[in-house]
Amino acid sequence: MDRQATAVFDTAMGATHQLLIAGAWVEGAGPRVTVQDKFRLQPCATIATADAAQVRLAVDAAHAAFRRGAPVAYERGMVLDRAAALMEERLPTFVRTMQIEAGFTQADATGEVRRCIQTLRLSSEEARRLAGDVIPLAGAPGQAGRLGFTLRVPLGVVAAITPFNSPLNTVTHKVAPALAAGNALILKPSTHTPFTASLLVQVLLDAGVPPGFLTLLHGSGDVVRHLQADDRVRFFAFTGSTEVGRLIQQAAGLRRTQMELGSIACTIVCEDADLDMALPKIVNAGYRKAGQVCTSVQLLLVHESLQATVETRLAQMVKALPYGDPMDPRTFVGPVISEEAARRIEDWVAQAVADGAQCLAGGTREGAVV
Known part of the structure; x- marks a missing residue:
């Protein structure tokens, strides 16, 4: 890694070698994982993974935050707007990080950041206009003059499991809508590309996401299995292989899922x-x-x-x-x-x-x- 790349990468990392639980960066108690520079095939950093107890603490904190209540829709939209602006400011750091840990070219990495900014802005708009419907009931006997209404409400704790091949925008596609809707989100990114997701989490914290509403857990499939075992996690959003998606779908039971799986295009x-x-x-x-x-x-x-x-x-x-x-x-x-x-x-x-x-x-x- 050249000297400039090393300096930018080291500056970018900061506390992001760690987990984010209840609004605080903490050291992982699980095995450490080495992340490689994908072109030079040299170690560039390590991450601390979560053990079973930390996963449980993370769900405790996320569930407690959700029970306290999310910011109102307008404020959630403002947080995501601020995050988009911060992404613009930090674009070079994100690009350099993805060049190192994902092996992305400058064009591919820059495209990821640009799409992420758009995803944040679109999600901020949706946060402000999430609404229900007013339904005339006159189509049923004896219901003339009556109206029914629906409201959209958040589910609770959402788990997002994300891949290496879009370490920023696919992550944002799961994180931003979940926060826009008022859910508490637990993010488990790929161990191949953990730092891009960590930097995004820091952007969202700096933009004003309340403590507990955003959690970051590094780790392998064990972290996912611990999340699946806790019924307080109400939704699983996964992008990855069909084989792993099938396992997550089966373990979810009656809980909702969003699966984006492999295919031949x-x-x-x-x-x-x-x-x-x-x-x-x-x-x-x-x-x-x-x-x-x-x-x-x-x-x-x-x-x-x-x-x-x-x-x-x-x-x-x-x-x-x-x-x-x-x-x-x-x-x-x-x-x-x-x-x-x-x-x-x-x-x-x-x-x-x-x-x-x-x-x-x-x-x-x-x-x-x-």
Whole structure:
């Protein structure tokens, strides 16, 4: 890691190696986890994880905060507005942190921050206009002149379990709406990318989220299982693999869930496609964030009349993509999340070639960069 990157990263971290419980940063009692610089494959920091007792304390604090009552809708909107403004001010710190711990290029990291700011602003607007309905009851016998009404009320304690491949905006997609609605939120980010989420939590604290309404727990699946065992956690929001999502869904029982799970995203190039428009979009969608997004182009179906042309042009475009160090502003494809993941991709390419596929571009590995 270069000297400037080290200085920014160290400044960014501060107390974020820790857990946030009841509005205070505390040391985790569970095992420590080392976080790597994804390009240099060197340790850059460690995080303290939560044990079972701390998870229980976290739920206690979140539940108590919810029982005390959330700020009124207007104030919740103001908190999220202030958070959006703080994100603007701290953009360079977030970008540098994601370049180190997620391996994101400058463009990918900047895009994450920009989308996060929009998510905060949209959530602030929704906080102010969450309302119910007034329903005329005259459609039922004997109910003429009567009105019914509904109110939207928060559920209580919400758990958010978030992935490495969108360590800021996907986190914000769960955190900001939950707070906008008046819930108390417990966040468990990926151990691959914990510091981006920690910085977001600090932004929200600085913006005025009351103690107890926002909790940060670092850790593995054990933390999730402890949360699932506590019935006071009323909602689980999860983004990740289908296998893990199935387990969370089963454990939730009658409690509500929001699942965003893995899939194969097909893209179809029809016979009348405008290749000058389509191919750059395919390359961008296939290779941004090193292809580690559920909306990446993972399977391309091309009309047979265009196959040769698409193969030739795509190969040329992919060969021209700058790859390597995410600190270099020219880099388009940075490392994947770990060297283990890169080896797995390398093996897939080798197996495909052994089975008769033709490698048109790349196919080699340098550390965690494919």
